[in-house]
Amino acid sequence: MTIYVDADACPVKDEVIRVGERHQVEMLFVCDGGIRRPNSQWAKLVIVDQGADAADDWIAENIVKGDVCVTADIPLADRCLKAGGLAIDPRGKAFTAENMGSTLATRDLMTDLRSAGMQTGGARPFDQKDRSAFLNGLEMVMQAAKRAVR
16 A cells, blocks of 8 residues: 655645554655655655646556545546545545545536636635544545555
C-alpha cells in the first residue's frame, strides 16, 4: 500500500506522515517542486515536470488497487477511484463511487457559475477541526485500503 499526496497545495502533509508512519506504509509526495522533502523514512518526494496536471497525471498513472490518494482535486480523485485506489480530501471527505457523480456535478456547476461571473464565495478557511476530520477520515480510508488488498 502506498499513500500518494497531491502535495503542491496540500495543507495536511504532517498529518499524512503521522498516519503513514503509524501504518508503516510508503508515502509519495508528488509535486512540481517548491516543497522540501518530508522528514520520514517512509516518505519520498517525487518531483514531476512543471505543468497544469503533471502531478495529477503521475499519480493517476501509478496508483493501483489498495493505494490511497490525498487530494482536493476532484477529477484526480475520480481517476484514482477508476484505477482501483481510494481517495480522500484534506478536510476528511472520502471520495467513493457512490458520491463521485454528485461531487463532479457540483464541481462542474460551480465552475460554470464562476465563469458566468457569479461570486460563489469559495471554500471556508482551513482550521483545526478540518485537521482532526482529516486524521479520522484518513484512518478509516487506510482501514478500507487494507481490506481491499486482502
